[in-house]
């Protein structure tokens with residue numbers, strides 16, 4: 001095909017295409033290519049967010065990381081807390097709880113409370129909750145936490161659980177004031193992990209886009225797990241962050257959570273309801289304000 005096209009050009013008296021590329025064309029092509037490469041690198045840098053630059057050492061400290069067999073937890077564990085599930089179908093845990101609220105909030109709530117004595121004894125110590133930007137628009141539906149009355153929505157349930165992370169972290173900071181235990185919450189970014197494992201059920205197209213390991217869109221627009229672990233590590237090790245206890249972070253910097261994540265009354269009620277659900281009594285769940 002190529003040689004017959006060339007022959008056709010010669011027959012018509014035209015120069016073949018390649019012979020017509022001038023040096024200035026080459027400069028232009030080079031400039032376009034360089035611009036594309038630079039744009040790609042800048043986009044990736046912007047998506048990567050921040051990198052934790054702290055050199056703080058954790059000698060003698062114990063770090064508990066939940067969900068560390070894969071995803072961001074694995075990367076966090078590799079360098080120095082959380083478990084997560086997103087948009088699964090309506091599944092009920094052994095304890096009778098809807099899975100997303102149970103895995104993303106109640107499990108951490110109970111674990112943290114069971115560790116509070118040790119956290120205080122080994123203070124300064126920190127609790128880092130991995131929430132999500134998906135807390136925006138979330139609502140803690142106290143009358144129907146587990147979707148017994150309303151129709152189940154995987155997204156609404158995910159948002160509720162991620163808002164619970166923000167409110168739990170804030171309330172923990174309030175209750176732990178003066179004890180040397182501080183609490184942080186964060187959005188890790190949008191990251192290429194296994195979190196999308198349930199999305200196929202709801203959005204088959206999105207699953208196709210997200211699940212191909214070398215998919216160009218996910219390579220362009222999503223963080224790597226290592227990049228996604230940076231804000232967790234930042235919250236865990238950055239010196240002097242104690243004065244920011246109760247705050248929300250993203251891209252290794254403090255950010256403003258959504259208004260629904262700042263509601264002290266809802267945060268207190270969530271703590272009380274969560275205590276009842278996981279079977280903690282009020283002596284297990286200290287309230288510094290109440291006891292002082």
Ligand SMILES: NC(=O)c1ccc[n+]([C@@H]2O[C@H](COP(=O)([O-])OP(=O)(O)OC[C@H]3O[C@@H](n4cnc5c(N)ncnc54)[C@H](OP(=O)(O)O)[C@@H]3O)[C@@H](O)[C@H]2O)c1
Nearest residue numbers: 067070071072073083084085131132189190191193194195
């Ligand atoms: N990836 C993102 O873009 C993104 C964005 C915002 C927030 N986050 C948050 O980051 C956290 C971790 O997500 P990831 O991206 O690292 O996801 P991942 O790769 O799917 O890892 C999730 C972890 O949670 C565990 N898990 C899942 N279902 C569970 C269940 N029913 N019971 C107990 N454990 C369960 C998994 O264990 P198994 O593998 O054993 O099931 C795994 O260790 C989540 O809280 C998520 O909401 C992630």
